[in-house]
Amino acid sequence: MKLATWNVNSLNVRLPHVLSWLQQQQPDVLCLQETKLEDARFPADTLREAGYFCAASGQKTYNGVAILSRCEATGILKGLPDFPDEQRRVLTATFADLRVVCVYVPNGQSIESEKYQYKLAWLSACADWLREELKRYPKLVVLGDMNIAPADADVHDPKAWEGQVLCSDKERKAFFDLLALGFKDSFRLFEQPPESFSWWDYRMMAFRRNMGLRIDHILLSDALASSCRSCSIDRTPRKLERPSDHAPVSVELG
């Protein structure tokens, strides 16, 4: 079974890339972030023709998450139950005994910003909910754009990024607090190429110079981690015309 996550930075713009990637990679589940589409405008028919069911929770202009899947989802849940939020950042669905949580963690903007406080509060609420969800669903996977580079190895220039948003101690602690609930960072279960990143700024030719961060993650509950055979970042869509600034990340289970 193959599960993947991709921040597409507008599904309107990126739909051709998504369709082509689905055809090439044939994932069983693909979680999307930053769809930037209201649900009424979600291209469900096109994706259904491509062989995928869709669950979506979106809004105009910002945020928006979706889960595409070969099998139809059950138990669809939008948002964090105890954290009322206009921003569409979480979508959860069940496939047999597998519970899938698609997240778009707030960016935070800068550590001085109110948005940084919102990010930390959001992460805390998310952890509280995941603690309970893990009791109900031992086979739990959390995939998405987490907007945190967990360690210096996930940063092209750790000195320049030290203490900055995406790399600050509080964000990294929040990430490891999630793992401490009983998850593994699937990417680090395996030997990986050095300088592996999942996001590169559009500016400064950052992709060509591999000036990136690894901020898109697949967290597997311990019950799933033991069956994980691989985790990889696919850089190829980042080379296309009008790419997303993020690359898809995939795991193979079972």
Added chain:
DNA sequence: ATGGCTTCATAGTGAAGA
């Protein structure tokens, strides 16, 4: 160099991303 691109909502620029 506090910018550099890209997207979206707009109809000029501005916000936001990371």
